[in-house]
Amino acid sequence: MVAAAGAVVVGVVALVVWWPSGAGDELPPARARVYADFSACLLTGEQGLASxxxxxxxxxxxxxSADTATKVSYLAAAGPATDANYLPYLNSLVQRRxxxxxxxxxxxxxxxxEQAAAHPGIRFVAVGGSGNPAANVSPVGVSGHVRxxxxxxxxxxxxxSGH
Incomplete structure (x- = not known):
């Protein structure tokens, strides 16, 4: 009985290994997306995209991103909504380049x-901010056209930047 079961297992394995694969079968198109060497990062509140x-x-x-192949990502600042707490999160986006x-x-x-002037090579987009922005800041008002x-x-x- 054990020998018969073993023979069945060997037969199934052999069938799977040596069964002719359909030469006409085509793979689906690749879904990989090629991104430019350019990134835009969003700093959100603690709730992330639900902020x-x-x-x-x-x-x-x-x-x-769809138009320019820009890589996009976001980072949620955990903890209290204070300038002191948000600063390390903003700095991590600076360090991520x-x-x-x-x-x-x-x-x-x-x-x-506050930090834009110290990082002139980075473009900042400040949605809903008020104040006197640095030259590398694009202020965006909170309106029906934010997107x-x-x-x-x-x-x-x-x-x-050439991308």
């Missing part, structure tokens, strides 16, 4: 406006 105002900003980043850093709401936008305004700012930064 107030983050959804249309993220949609704008995705729109810009994000070409564009997008912030939405307070205190992320306040920290970005389009963010996408336009990222596209402009990508094209300005």
């Amino acid at each position: 107030p105002g983050a959804a249309p900003v993220w949609a704008g980043l995705q729109d810009a 994000c070409d564009v850093i997008v912030t939405v709401g307070q205190p992320g936008t306040a920290v970005a406006l 389009e305004d963010v996408a336009r700012a990222v596209r402009e930064a990508a094209h300005a």
